[in-house]
Amino acid sequence: MIFSGLNFNDEEPVYLQIENYIKSMVKSGMLVSNGKLPSSRELSKLLEISRNCVITAYENLEDKKIIYTIKGKGTFISPGQSSDIDEWKVSWDERINTYGHLAYELDIVKHEIPWKKNLISFKSISPDGELFDMEEFKKAFLNRISLEGHKLLNYGYAKGYKPLMDFLLEYMSTKGIKTDNKDTIITNGFTEGLEMLLTAYTNPGDGIICENPTHNTAIKIMRVHGLNIVGVSMKQDGVDINELESKLKSGGIKFGYLIPSYHNPTGIIMKAEKRYSVYNMFKKYNVPIIEDGFNEELLYNSAQISPIMALDKGGNGVVYIGSFSKILFPGIRVGWILGDRKMIETLESVKRCKNIHTSFLDQGVLYEYLKSGDFEKYIKRTRKFYKEKYEFALNCIERFIKPASIFGEGGMHIYMELEGIDSRELLEKCYKKNVIFTPGDVFTVDNTGKNALRLGLSRVSLEEIEKGIKIIGECLNDCKK
C-alpha cells in the first residue's frame, strides 16, 4: 500500500525509481525498522512492472545496507536509518486546564510520603485481600463464562448487566428502600458514581453541602468540578443540625453529600433519629441528598438501621451511591447508583460519554458470586474480623495515646483529635520510626483538622497495630516536650 504513492516517470530507469522511493520512505520513517517489504513477485505484480526491476532495486538497497534479507522469511528494512528531523516539542504543562491542575494538586498519591521497608502504614482503608474467597470467585467466573461468555466479552449496556442490576435492586429493597419508582446504573466504583452525578447536575460555582471532615476523594471530585463546598461541623452524633439549616437557608446549594454509616473519616454512625431530622431538613429546602453507602455493609447490629434513602419512600430526593469496594474485590471497580428513574436515564447517556459501560465480565462474575449466597457468609466473617481489629486498636490507643477525643464507634478506621498537636509534625516524627497515618487536614474543606489523624486498620495485623500505636504514642510525647 505504501507503494501506491510511487508514480513512475519516463526519465529514470524503473529499478532506480523504486530504489529511491524506498530510500526516501525509510528516511522519513514511513517504512519502519524491521518492517517487511513485499516480495519481488508481489511488488512487480502490484506495480505492473517486470520482476527483474524489483530484484535489481532490492539488490542495490541490500548492498547499501538499507534493507536485509532473511532466507525463507523475506526482505526487511534495516534498523536505525530514519533521519533526525527537528523534534516537535509541545509544552503540555502550559496546556493543562484548571481541572487537570486541581486533579494533580489534590492527588494525595502524587504527594505521598515515599514507601520504605518495614513501614507500618495506617493509611489504607482498602479491604484485606486475604479475606477474599478465591475458590468461590474462580467458580463464579467459570460458571458465568460457560453460561454466556461471548455475551459478557462483547459490548454490553450502559446501565449495566441486567441480572446484577436486578440483584442490587432486590438487595437495596431488603434495606427498607422502596425501589419501584427508582432505577439503578452500574458504575466503575463509588468515585465514578459521584463524578457522573456532578457531571450532569452541577455547574461550577454551585454549592454542595457535606460533613466536615469528609471523604477526601469526594472533596477532590467536588473541587475539580469547581463546586463551592460548604462544610457542616460534626458533633459526636453527626452533623450539627442548626448549622446545617443555616447553610441550607443561605441558598445556592445543589446537593448534600452525606456518609451516614461509619462516616469517613470519623467513624460516626448517624443514628436513626438523626437520619430522620437530617432527611427532613434537606427535604424542607428541596436540596437532594447524595447518600454514600460507604461501610454500610459493616454495620453490625441486631436491629437493622436503614439508609436515609429508606425514609424517602416513594419520593425521589435521595440518590444512593453504593459499592462493595471496601469489603469485596475493589480491583474490579463495580459500584452502583440508585435513584429517580428519569435521573438514571440521564446518567445512562452520561455513562456512554464517559466509557460506554462498566466491564461486563466483572459484572457477570460479581453477580454469580453474590447470588451464590457466599456473600452473606462473607459479610458476617468480615464484620467479625474488622470488629476485632477495631476493638483491639481502641484498646491500644487508650494504653499508648490517650487522645483528647475519639469519634465514632467502629468500622475500618479510627479518627482522633489530639490536644495542641500538629498531626503533620507528629507524622514526620513517626515516619522516622517507620509508622505512617493520614493527617486530619486532608479530610477537611477549610484547612482545619490539623490536630486530628485517621488510622486505617484494614491492612495492618494486630501485632503491627500494637507496635505502630505504641510508636505514635512515643512520638506524641516527643511532640509535647
Added chain:
Amino acid sequence: MIFSGLNFNDEEPVYLQIENYIKSMVKSGMLVSNGKLPSSRELSKLLEISRNCVITAYENLEDKKIIYTIKGKGTFISPGQSSDIDEWKVSWDERINTYGHLAYELDIVKHEIPWKKNLISFKSISPDGELFDMEEFKKAFLNRISLEGHKLLNYGYAKGYKPLMDFLLEYMSTKGIKTDNKDTIITNGFTEGLEMLLTAYTNPGDGIICENPTHNTAIKIMRVHGLNIVGVSMKQDGVDINELESKLKSGGIKFGYLIPSYHNPTGIIMKAEKRYSVYNMFKKYNVPIIEDGFNEELLYNSAQISPIMALDKGGNGVVYIGSFSKILFPGIRVGWILGDRKMIETLESVKRCKNIHTSFLDQGVLYEYLKSGDFEKYIKRTRKFYKEKYEFALNCIERFIKPASIFGEGGMHIYMELEGIDSRELLEKCYKKNVIFTPGDVFTVDNTGKNALRLGLSRVSLEEIEKGIKIIGECLNDCKK
C-alpha cells in the same frame, strides 16, 4: 443501636416507653419491614432495664401486629406499616446541566429505531463474538488468578497493571514508535481515553479539528465538552490538506483528532505520504494530534504502514489512543493512551478523579491472553474473516446498489454516497423491509452527509449481507421513483 435514642422519663412505665418508641420508629420507617429486633435479653442488657419490661412491650406490640415472632429465629417488624408522609418530589429534569442535556440528545442509542424480529442490522461495527477464543480466555484467567489473584482483586494503580503497560509499550514500539520518552495509561476503552484528554487539556470554546465525517462517539464527546468542532472535508485519500492548513491558520485550535486507518466511517486508509504531510502540517502550527488507533490491527499489508505517531520520533506532539475493542473482548473495556511522559502523569491524576483505575482483573487476564501468543494468530484469523466479508459485501453493492461513490478500501464497514438520495428516507423504507444501517449525517459535524450511509459488516452473515444489500437496492429504486 437504634435504641440509643431512647431516653427514659420517670412518668410512664418503662415497658410503655419501649412500646411507643418502637411504634414511632416503625412509623417513620427507621425500623424496616422484616428487620430483626434485638432479643429481650439483649435489649434489657443494652438499656440496663429488667428483661420483663422488654417482654411485656414485645407482647403488646405482637398483639397489635406491629411485630411478629418466628420461633428459634427471633422477633421482626411486620411489613407495610410506615406512614405515608408527603412524598418529596425533585424535578430532576430541570436540574440537568448542558453536559447532561447534550449527552442525552446526542445519545444515538436513546433515539434508535426499535429492534424487531428478523431485522438485518448493518449498524454494528463491534466484533463478532463467535471469533473469540473462549478456551484460551479461560486459561488466561485461571493462570493469572492463580499467580496473583489477591493482588488483581484489590485496589491497583491508576496508570494500570504494570505487565500490561510494558506489553503495550513493546507492542507499540513494534509499530515503529519511539517509546522511550513516552508513557502509557490504561483506560476504560477508547472513549474514556478521549474523554480524559479533553477533560484535562481543553476548555469550552476551544477549537478541535477533525475529519468530516468522523467517528460519531468522538463528535459527541467533543460536543459535551463544549468544544468548537472544526471539520475538514475528506477526499478519497483522506483530509483535504489545503483546507486543513487554512483551518489551522485561523487559530484557536487545541487539538487535531484523526483516524488514519480504515477511518470511521469512510474506511479510508491515510497513505504513508499523506500521513507525513498531515503530521508536518499540525507540527507547523504546533497543534498536537490525537491519533485514534481504531482498526489499525486490521491493516493487512505486506509492507507495514506505521502510525502517525511513528513520525514523531523523540517528539511529543502526537497522542495515541489505542484499543483492541474492535477486534477483541470489547466487553472488558480496556484501552490505552500513549504519549508524552508528563502528560500521562497529569492523566494519571485525572484517572483517579474519574474512577481510580481500570479493572485490574480485566487487565491481568488480557495481559495473560496477549502474551500467550494466541493474539498474533487471532489477529491473522480476524483479518482474513473481515476481509472476506468486506469483499463479498463490495460485490453485492456493485450488483444491487451501484452507489455514486464508495470510499475506503477495507475494514469492518463500507461507506457510500448515493446521488440525490436522502439516506434517512431510504432507511425508513428499508426498516419496513427489516433492514437497517447508519445514516451518514450522524458522522458529520455540520449536518451534511445526508446522501451517505455506513454499512457495518461485523455482525451480519454473508447470507444476511447479500439479502440486506439487495433490499437496500430495491428500496433505493423506490426512492428514485
